[in-house]
Amino acid sequence: MPEPLDSALAEVRSMLLNPALTRAVAAGRRRGQHPSVVRAELRPVALKAGPRLQIATSDGARPYTRNVAPGPEADAAVEALLAEPFGNWHVETTDRTLQLRVTKSGEAQVHRTTAARPAVAPAGHDRVKEYLLDPGDPIFAEIGGSAAKRRQVDAFLRALAATLPVEPARNLPGPLRVVDLGCGNAYLTFAAYRYLSQLGLDVELVGVDVREDQRRRNTELAERLGWAHRVRFVAGTIADADVEPAPDLVLALHACDTATDEALARAVRWGARWVLAAPCCHHDIAAQLRAQPAARPYDLLTRQGILRERFADVLTDALRAALLRLHGYRAEVVEFVDSAHTPRNLLIRARRTDAEPTEGQRTEYRELVAQWQLTPRLETLLKPSEPDR
Numbered sequence: 001m002p003e004p005l006d007s008a009l010a011e012v013r014s015m016l017l018n019p020a021l022t023r024a025v026a027a028g029r030r031r032g033q034h035p036s037v038v039r040a041e042l043r044p045v046a047l048k049a050g051p052r053l054q055i056a057t058s059d060g061a062r063p064y065t066r067n068v069a070p071g072p073e074a075d076a077a078v079e080a081l082l083a084e085p086f087g088n089w090h091v092e093t094t095d096r097t098l099q100l101r102v103t104k105s106g107e108a109q110v111h112r113t114t115a116a117r118p119a120v121a122p123a124g125h126d127r128v129k130e131y132l133l134d135p136g137d138p139i140f141a142e143i144g145g146s147a148a149k150r151r152q153v154d155a156f157l158r159a160l161a162a163t164l165p166v167e168p169a170r171n172l173p174g175p176l177r178v179v180d181l182g183c184g185n186a187y188l189t190f191a192a193y194r195y196l197s198q199l200g201l202d203v204e205l206v207g208v209d210v211r212e213d214q215r216r217r218n219t220e221l222a223e224r225l226g227w228a229h230r231v232r233f234v235a236g237t238i239a240d241a242d243v244e245p246a247p248d249l250v251l252a253l254h255a256c257d258t259a260t261d262e263a264l265a266r267a268v269r270w271g272a273r274w275v276l277a278a279p280c281c282h283h284d285i286a287a288q289l290r291a292q293p294a295a296r297p298y299d300l301l302t303r304q305g306i307l308r309e310r311f312a313d314v315l316t317d318a319l320r321a322a323l324l325r326l327h328g329y330r331a332e333v334v335e336f337v338d339s340a341h342t343p344r345n346l347l348i349r350a351r352r353t354d355a356e357p358t359e360g361q362r363t364e365y366r367e368l369v370a371q372w373q374l375t376p377r378l379e380t381l382l383k384p385s386e387p388d389r
């Protein structure tokens with residue numbers, strides 16, 4: 001029986017990060033997609049410096065091997081591999097084997113076998129790592145938040161780990177400058193600072209929210225945590241807030257409606273290298289679809305309110321990703337957390353490549369907005385071409 005791919009990959013993740021791992025191989029590709037490497041092999045190795053996870057990848061021509069330390073480094077490396085569209089995973093631990101094949105429809109066909117005589121994992125090493133940031137981390141006592149919020153933010157950090165390559169971030173000429181746009185009570189802001197610092201990165205983070213009361217509260221929290229020299233808060237709109245110097249990495253988690261467009265536009269104008277934005281509600285395109293009913297037969301998609309809203313959600317994020325591509329970004333839309341945790345579980349993640357858009361990309365965007373008679377907010381915001389520094 002096929003299973004949801006996300007939960008099968010979560011099982012793969014827990015096996016890869018389990019000290020009982022003996023060997024794992026990822027290979028093949030999903031329909032219409034191409035992983036950045038053709039094969040990856042993982043196995044535990046014992047080095048002088050201590051236990052490491054060895055990851056050998058091949059791009060088809062040359063092999064590349066690296067050893068990553070358990071903890072955030074291994075978590076990030078595993079997350080990056082799980083984000084690759086491999087068609088197959090084969091994972092062996094001392095007590096079981098899992099084989100996963102991604103079907104044409106994007107589900108997981110999983111085969112599990114248990115070893116006849118399970119080996120006993122060494123005491124203290126058998127806890128599967130469920131969170132990227134330890135829930136027992138003392139920062140949580142300060143910043144609070146429900147278990148659901150913690151899980152959502154942890155999932156966002158996993159997506160960040162898969163998007164942000166540690167070496168380029170470490171080799172920036174200055175600190176890694178991060179901004180969290182529409183930061184609210186700064187739960188993500190503080191968790192991201194903790195996570196990125198634990199990777200050994202020199203980080204400066206600014207949280208932006210229109211609410212002055214949030215700025216005061218969050219600033220006090222940063223002081224209590226002893227991070228005020230590195231994490232600061234600005235009260236202002238995403239479009240205009242004073243964030244100097246321009247950030248390398250832009251985060252936005254559930255900035256309301258078109259505030260996500262403001263965040264993406266600002267990121268483009270800053271020339272941010274990495275962008276992760278999980279959109280919230282999508283009213284703008286839904287309102288445009290309501291105001292200008294589509295011609296037959298496409299009106300079937302928008303005639304009923306609920307279908308129109310869902311279709312508008314898809315259209316909005318597809319157009320956002322397309323616009324980012326037209327502005328020199330490689331952009332994709334992924335699920336960052338299970339929909340059981342939040343229905344707002346999509347994430348637009350983008351990396352600046354400065355690649356010129358192709359004529360085909362320009363045409364498909366133009367044709368799509370013309371077909372539906374839309375003017376996406378992001379298109380309007382991106383029109384002025386002066387860099388915003």
Ligand SMILES: C[S@@+](CC[C@H](N)C(=O)[O-])C[C@H]1O[C@@H](n2cnc3c(N)ncnc32)[C@H](O)[C@@H]1O
Pocket residue numbers: 181182183184185186187188208209210211236237238239252253254255256259262280
């Ligand atoms: C749904 S909350 C999300 C907060 C936080 N990112 C989180 O996920 O917990 C959205 C936040 O964005 C802020 N916001 C909405 N529009 C904004 C804008 N145009 N400029 C700045 N902040 C904005 C709101 O004040 C609110 O705190």
